[in-house]
Amino acid sequence: MKKSILLVLLMLVLALPVLANDKGSMEADAKLSVALNPSIKVGSDSSDLNTTFGLGGDVYYYVDPSVALGLGLIYNFDTSLKDNSDFKAGTTNLYFAVKPKIALESETFTCIYFLGQLGYAMPRANMSEDLKGGIYWGIGAGTEIQSFIVELIYGSSSGENFGESFTVSSINLNVGYKFII
Numbered sequence: 001m002k003k004s005i006l007l008v009l010l011m012l013v014l015a016l017p018v019l020a021n022d023k024g025s026m027e028a029d030a031k032l033s034v035a036l037n038p039s040i041k042v043g044s045d046s047s048d049l050n051t052t053f054g055l056g057g058d059v060y061y062y063v064d065p066s067v068a069l070g071l072g073l074i075y076n077f078d079t080s081l082k083d084n085s086d087f088k089a090g091t092t093n094l095y096f097a098v099k100p101k102i103a104l105e106s107e108t109f110t111c112i113y114f115l116g117q118l119g120y121a122m123p124r125a126n127m128s129e130d131l132k133g134g135i136y137w138g139i140g141a142g143t144e145i146q147s148f149i150v151e152l153i154y155g156s157s158s159g160e161n162f163g164e165s166f167t168v169s170s171i172n173l174n175v176g177y178k179f180i181i
Helices: 002-019
Strands: 026-042 045-048 052-064 067-081 084-103 109-125 131-145 148-161 164-180
Touching (some): 026 067, 026 148, 052 084, 052 164, 067 109, 084 131, 084 148, 109 148, 109 164, 131 164
Antiparallel strands (some): 026 045, 026 164, 052 067, 067 084, 084 109, 109 131, 131 148, 148 164
């Protein structure tokens, strides 16, 4: 399944320039993420995780002046359960993103935008050797302040451990910098 998702994402990256109009532009961003109130759900049991950080980046191509398509990657550092510091887990998410934006007539805020993300979650944990990845999805909004970005995204990563499904979810506050390519 990993190979299939990566192949689809690669095909989308190669097809983006074909879909773009002559005035399309590209941008990339680098960001630091803070996962607020992360939790893990295994079956019907749910446990809170400690706050964690992540590093990530996105590359977007504007197919229209107000709609961008892109790819992103976020590496969430390992964190422990609030009630068990021996267990450590984290995820790496590779995703396709859609970013419609609305320009603002403001000297400070350039625009606001919405984000939809769909991709593959690659979980890791120190107490498991049979982890399998699953679907990652995220939805949120952001704003640009000159070349700086601030985003608030709800994300959910699924996976499987010894045949039992689990989901890690959190509200992520992302702060970063945007580069025009």
